Amino acid sequence: MLSRVADSLYWMSRYFERATHSSRVLEANYSLMLNPGKLSTEQRWQNIMSHLGLPSDATRIEPQAAIVKLMSDNQLPASIVSCITLARENASQVREQISSEMWERLNQLYHEVVQTAANMYDDSDVLRLFMALREGGYKFIGVTDASMNHGEGWHFIQLGKYIERTSALPLLLDAVFSAQEGADDLDWVGLLTSCSAFEAYCKVYTADLKPEHVAEFLLLNSEFPYTARYSTEKMQEALEAIQRTAPGRKFTQIERIAGRMHASLAYAQIDNIMSRDFERFLASIIEQCQSLHAALHEAYIDYPIESAFEA
Amino acid sequence: MLERAIPAPFSDYEVGTAYDEMFRANGRARQHYKALYTKLLNLPADELMRSKQEADLSFFNQGITFTVYGREEGTERIFPHDLLPRIVPAAEWDTIEKGLTQRITALNLFLKDIYNERKILRDGIIPGEVIYTCKHFRRQMRGVKVPRDVYVSVCGTDLIRLPSGEFVVLEDNLRVPSGVSYMLTSRKVMKQTFPILFRKCGVRPIEQYSQALLSTLRSLAPEGRSSLTIVLLTPGVYNSAYFEHTFLARQMGIELVEGRDLVIHDNIVYMRTTSGLQRVDVIYRRVDDDFLDPLTFRADSELGAPGLFNAYRAGNVVLANALGTGVADDKAIYAYVPKMIQYYLGEAPILNNVETFLMTNDTEREHVCANLDKYVVKAVGESGGYGMLIGPHSSKQQQEEFRERIMDQPRNYIAQPTLALSTAPCFTDDGRIEPRHVDLRPYVLFGEKVTIVPGGLTRVALRKGSLVVNSSQGGGSKDTWVLQS
Numbered sequence: 001m002l003s004r005v006a007d008s009l010y011w012m013s014r015y016f017e018r019a020t021h022s023s024r025v026l027e028a029n030y031s032l033m034l035n036p037g038k039l040s041t042e043q044r045w046q047n048i049m050s051h052l053g054l055p056s057d058a059t060r061i062e063p064q065a066a067i068v069k070l071m072s073d074n075q076l077p078a079s080i081v082s083c084i085t086l087a088r089e090n091a092s093q094v095r096e097q098i099s100s101e102m103w104e105r106l107n108q109l110y111h112e113v114v115q116t117a118a119n120m121y122d123d124s125d126v127l128r129l130f131m132a133l134r135e136g137g138y139k140f141i142g143v144t145d146a147s148m149n150h151g152e153g154w155h156f157i158q159l160g161k162y163i164e165r166t167s168a169l170p171l172l173l174d175a176v177f178s179a180q181e182g183a184d185d186l187d188w189v190g191l192l193t194s195c196s197a198f199e200a201y202c203k204v205y206t207a208d209l210k211p212e213h214v215a216e217f218l219l220l221n222s223e224f225p226y227t228a229r230y231s232t233e234k235m236q237e238a239l240e241a242i243q244r245t246a247p248g249r250k251f252t253q254i255e256r257i258a259g260r261m262h263a264s265l266a267y268a269q270i271d272n273i274m275s276r277d278f279e280r281f282l283a284s285i286i287e288q289c290q291s292l293h294a295a296l297h298e299a300y301i302d303y304p305i306e307s308a309f310e311a
Numbered sequence: 312m313l314e315r316a317i318p319a320p321f322s323d324y325e326v327g328t329a330y331d332e333m334f335r336a337n338g339r340a341r342q343h344y345k346a347l348y349t350k351l352l353n354l355p356a357d358e359l360m361r362s363k364q365e366a367d368l369s370f371f372n373q374g375i376t377f378t379v380y381g382r383e384e385g386t387e388r389i390f391p392h393d394l395l396p397r398i399v400p401a402a403e404w405d406t407i408e409k410g411l412t413q414r415i416t417a418l419n420l421f422l423k424d425i426y427n428e429r430k431i432l433r434d435g436i437i438p439g440e441v442i443y444t445c446k447h448f449r450r451q452m453r454g455v456k457v458p459r460d461v462y463v464s465v466c467g468t469d470l471i472r473l474p475s476g477e478f479v480v481l482e483d484n485l486r487v488p489s490g491v492s493y494m495l496t497s498r499k500v501m502k503q504t505f506p507i508l509f510r511k512c513g514v515r516p517i518e519q520y521s522q523a524l525l526s527t528l529r530s531l532a533p534e535g536r537s538s539l540t541i542v543l544l545t546p547g548v549y550n551s552a553y554f555e556h557t558f559l560a561r562q563m564g565i566e567l568v569e570g571r572d573l574v575i576h577d578n579i580v581y582m583r584t585t586s587g588l589q590r591v592d593v594i595y596r597r598v599d600d601d602f603l604d605p606l607t608f609r610a611d612s613e614l615g616a617p618g619l620f621n622a623y624r625a626g627n628v629v630l631a632n633a634l635g636t637g638v639a640d641d642k643a644i645y646a647y648v649p650k651m652i653q654y655y656l657g658e659a660p661i662l663n664n665v666e667t668f669l670m671t672n673d674t675e676r677e678h679v680c681a682n683l684d685k686y687v688v689k690a691v692g693e694s695g696g697y698g699m700l701i702g703p704h705s706s707k708q709q710q711e712e713f714r715e716r717i718m719d720q721p722r723n724y725i726a727q728p729t730l731a732l733s734t735a736p737c738f739t740d741d742g743r744i745e746p747r748h749v750d751l752r753p754y755v756l757f758g759e760k761v762t763i764v765p766g767g768l769t770r771v772a773l774r775k776g777s778l779v780v781n782s783s784q785g786g787g788s789k790d791t792w793v794l795q796s
Contacts, residue, residue: 003583004572093548096557096567152585246586300585305574308581308588 001245003301005094006156010296012090012098013160016106019083020137021168022052026067026080027130028193032186033063044187047175053078064123071129072117080133081117084110099147102140109136152245155238159296162231162238167289169195169218169228170282177211177278185209192218195226215278216270228285229265235292236262242300251299254292261288320356320744321736329731330474331746332397343400343794350508351395356742363394363738366500375496375554390493391787394738396501397749397769398512404765404793407470407478410662411753412761413652415466418483418639419757420655422462426452426635436654437647441671444722445644446692447486447637449600451607455624458531459758462633465524465595466755467491467768470662472733479663481750483648485632485640487597490768491754492555493788495520495562498766501790513795515765520754521562527758528593531629536592542568542582544596546614556597570598575618578625593629600634642691642725643669666728670721679726680717683710686726688717701778703729732778737771737789748772750780751791765793 029048049066050056053076058069073079088110095103112132116125141161148154176183176191188209192198195218204221205213221227236258243250264284273281326334333344340348351359370389399407424431425442432439442448467488469481498517502509525541532539545556547569560567566582574581574588581588596603602612607620622628638644646667649660668675668686679686683702690698700713717724734746753767769791770780780786 001585002566002568002572003585004569006585096561156585242585249587303583303587305576305588309576 001152001156003303005097005153007297007301008090008094009097009153009156010160012087012094012106013157014164015083015087015090016137016140017161017164018078018168019080019087020133021165022070022078022080022083023130023133023137024196025052025172025194026070027134028190030067030126030130031193032190035186042182043179044176044183047179048172051171051175067126068120071126072120074117080129081113084113094153097153099143101143101147105136105140105143109133109140112136152242155241158234158238159242162235163289163293165226166228166231166235167286169226169231170285173215173218174279174282177215180211183211188214197224197226200224212270212274215274219273220265220268220270222266229262232258232262232265249299251295254295254299257288257292257295261285261292264288318352320351323743324736324746326746327731327734328474329746329748330472330476330733332472332733332735332749343398346508346512347396347398350505351736351744359394359738360742362504366392366394366504369500369503370496373496375493390782391773392493392497392500393747393771393773393787393789394504395736395744396505396790396792397735397751398792398794399751401794401796403478406661407753408763408765410478410480410660411468411755411763413656413658413661414468414480414483414648415463415755415757415761417648417652417655418466418485419460419462421651422633422636422639423457423460424655425638426462427454431651431654434654436650437644441643441647441722442638445638445641447600447635447641449635449638451620451624452633452635456626457633458533458626458629461531461631461757463636463639464527464531464631464757466632466757467752468755470751470753471665471730472751474731474733477663478751479665480648481665482642482645483640484752485636487599487632488752488754489552489555489597490752490770490782490788491520492558494754494766494768494791496558497788497790509792512792514792515795517764517766520764521559523756523762523764524559524595525563525565527756527762528595528629528631530758531631532592533626533629539592540566540582540589541593541595542566542591544568544570544573544594544598546570546598546602550597552597559595565595570613570615573616573619575616575622578618578622578627580616580619580622580628591628593631595631600637603630603634637692642667642689643671643722646725665730668726670717670724670726675726676717676721680714683714685729687729688713688724688726691723691725701729729778732772732780735769735771735789737773745775747775748778748780749789766791 025048029045045063049070052070054066054070058066061069069076069079071080074081074085076082088106091098091103091106109132113129116129116132120126144154144157172191172194176187188211189198191214192201197218201214201217204217217224217227219228222229222233224230239254239258324334326336326338333340333348335341367389370392375390421431431437432442463485465488467484467490469484470478471481472478494517528541529539542565543556543560545553545567547553550556557567568582572582573591574583580591580594582591598614601609603615604617604619605612605615606617620634623630623634645664646669649664652658652660668679670676670679679688683700684705686702688700688702700709702710732748732750735749736744737747739745749769749771751767751769753763756762769789770782771787771789772778772780772785773787774785777785
């Protein structure tokens with residue numbers, strides 16, 4: 001597969017995941033905000049907004065306005081509109097590689113998001129956009145699974161999705177846990193809902209909400225698709241599949257990073273993690289995602305020509 | 312003119328002075344159009360309208376669109392398509408096929424000659440300055456060995472039919488001709504729209520075009536390479552023909568690459584893949600000469616690959632078409648093609664040219680400049696209907712402008728009489744059947760042998776009375792049915 005094509009598929013998937021992640025988090029917090037006493041001055045709220053990419057000078061704006069900005073400001077690189085636009089741009093570069101159903105879904109969602117975002121008048125527009133992204137997100141993931149050949153390109157799509165997911169989660173956890181004083185049940189529900197994980201959590205721990213259980217579930221659960229451990233497992237699978245398509249080229253660096261990250265989650269215990277430096281642990285997951293991304297780029301996309309001739 | 316000779320739905324159909332593809336001057340349908348004619352007589356108008364809508368939807372869903380320039384970047388429009396096929400009887404096609412084969416053979420001999428021995432110049436058949444002043448002449452190609460001596464392997468030749476019924480060549484497109492994807496997709500839609508009529512008429516197939524193109528490209532490959540990598544080089548997603556590039560790459564099962572995917576090392580071309588660098592043997596390039604290699608041609612081009620030309624000259628990669636083929640479709644050089652055929656093949660041309668006046672010739676220039684309202688003036692290096700003056704439809708001011716331009720740069724212009732392109736029945740937006748002017752662009756492939764799939768793109772000037780068929784100027788297309796017998 002052409003490196004440029006692999007790169008576009010990877011970024012299409014990352015930007016798409018970023019858009020739907022932001023939408024999930026905003027939707028959960030929007031619903032929190034409706035309760036009396038849940039104020040925008042709370043540290044937690046500001047942490048979450050800055051995690052989603054709201055510039056620090058704008059974190060003190062009114063919550064409603066902050067949500068609208070994060071959704072529809074096309075000047076803001078992290079906004080949902082910007083992410084969907086970039087996902088579509090990447091897809092359009094590789095239209096002959098993805099299935100036409102995928103392109104149609106993405107294109108449809110793009111038009112819906114851009115049109116709604118350009119005319120946001122009131123809360124009903126905000127809610128309509130949440131709904132569009134939720135439904136559009138599941139549909140896109142569904143047709144990607146059902147209509148595309150699960151070959152190398154598909155694995156690059158999986159990589160993009162799970163790397164993005166794994167690197168966004170620690171930031172979100174950090175935003176909530178670093179300001180956990182005064183957090184009540186509603187806040188924990190908000191965090192779980194941000195990861196579409198509330199129902200799945202309850203099936204494991206019942207509705208008994210304890211911070212360490214929430215952290216354990218989101219980081220270490222191996223069965224739920226939005227957890228860090230599940231995502232790293234999928235990353236490893238995709239990497240192995242990609243490696244199999246070019247058996248001659250071996251990249252030990254990539255294997256090492258992915259293997260270590262996976263092990264640090266698969267063999268970890270939550271009380272150990274939380275009793276030590278939790279913040280440091282979260283940061284290390286992000287760092288490992290970053291080095292994995294860099295190693296991938298160097299191995300498959302933008303490798304120096306000399307290295308290709310050595311092989 | 313006819314008065315009520317033709318029954319509904321043709322009652323408004325006016326056969327003018329131009330040759331009409333369907334009707335004789337006496338208002339009767341030609342033999343090879345009888346089946347379509349009968350079908351239309353018995354088909355309710357709303358049924359046709361429904362077919363039209365279904366066909367349009369099918370084009371839209373397949374994404375058969377082209378990019379419109381000058382609007383918001385990436386504005387896509389479906390290619391306007393007319394529902395009624397243009398029918399060419401077997402005997403006429405036979406002449407076209409022979410004529411085009413003769414012509415492309417002579418053009419390739421001409422290109423080989425002017426980039427090597429230049430006999431045709433020394434023998435005084437064509438003046439040397441016409442060649443050297445052509446902006447598509449590539450001096451870098453002098454003495455370059457071209458595989459099989461095939462310079463032009465893909466060509467789209469525009470034919471028009473004169474009032475006498477004779478097909479003549481309006482122009483050759485020898486650089487990166489486009490439109491073949493519309494020919495193929497429109498056939499697919501037509502088979503769904505008129506299946507029974509299609510079978511009854513006995514239409515020759517064209518679906519093998521992609522395979523024929525692939526074998527043509529394969530036949531040009533450097534010798535001794537065991538497994539070949541053939542790629543299609545596109546300028547990228549913002550090119551107006553990007554749809555066609557993705558379509559052909561998919562149909563042939565070859566990689567669609569952009570300049571930035573290519574790496575040249577030691578005069579060998581590679582493409583950058585996730586499994587390492589992969590050697591490239593043949594490039595079907597849809598990027599113009601000027602943009603192919605910033606080291607040799609335009610330095611500001613980001614569409615090409617640095618070092619590509621040297622790899623090509625070293626014989627390590629094949630480019631189809633070769634570089635510098637544009638010299639042979641320069642409109643001033645076009646005028647000499649009949650002489651080339653005579654010179655290289657010793658034969659009389661089977662397909663004639665349109666009468667052409669060279670503005671470098673004093674008597675011809677004076678005559679044309681005095682009668683600009685009767686002629687079509689064309690810039691020699693342009694295509695797509697740009698840089699043209701259509702005399703009878705022009706204002707005094709436009710004529711004055713062109714007169715100055717001609718005087719200023721006579722080499723840059725030619726003139727041709729205003730021709731009545733033949734007309735064919737078209738289904739209009741308001742549900743009527745009316746004559747519109749058409750041309751015909753068959754696609755010629757030249758590798759081991761010459762292959763011309765029986766058909767082509769019939770381009771239609773959709774506006775009533777208009778003679779301009781280019782898609783960038785309000786033209787559309789219709790399927791072309793070449794009959795078995």
